[in-house]
């Protein structure tokens with residue numbers, strides 16, 4: 747079974763994807779980490795994130811063993827990822843890795859922006875996870891505070907809005923729900939309620955497939 751979870755920054759899609767993967771015993775891929783790793787590597791080489799050729803070269807040479815570097819989780823890498831992910835050459839370089847990951851039995855749960863639309867249009871279940879920008883900023887602030895990091899609420903909200911705008915307006919593989927995705931708005935749901943709702947969506951889809 748392939749489960750595609752897409753949605754904007756800080757929508758909680760990563761947590762949901764991880765929990766669904768654990769529940770069904772499937773491998774999980776956080777595809778945002780690939781773009782974060784490209785941005786991080788390019789920055790550490792002194793490159794310009796706006797340089798499409800340099801970014802694509804880094805993406806083609808990406809070592810996926812570096813994906814668990816904690817530096818990739820930070821705000822800086824996220825912002826950089828949003829910039830490099832708009833380069834078509836970067837997206838093309840990362841496509842096969844994601845498709846191969848999904849194609850391996852017994853399937854996978856993959857989260858990102860274009861999993862249901864571009865990477866795995868054949869996914870058995872597609873969930874588009876969303877929440878208001880204010881609620882996403884509140885969650886991100888709580889997460890940073892929990893890690894003892896400084897919190898500037900206005901800056902976080904501005905960051906989220908900028909990222910939404912960039913991710914939705916890019917020419918290649920913009921953030922949007924696939925036509926056959928189920929939208930899950932988690933604005934008023936806590937993590938457990940969101941997981942229950944996601945599980946119900948997967949089970950309903952799996953049931954439909956069994957009957958078909």
Ligand code: DC
Pocket residue numbers: 755756777778779781782824827828831832857858859860861909913
């Ligand atoms: O999900 P995230 O915050 O780790 O993603 C960081 C950036 O990477 C995001 O702003 C856009 C980009 N991205 C993408 O373009 N396509 C994906 N499938 C995943 C992430």
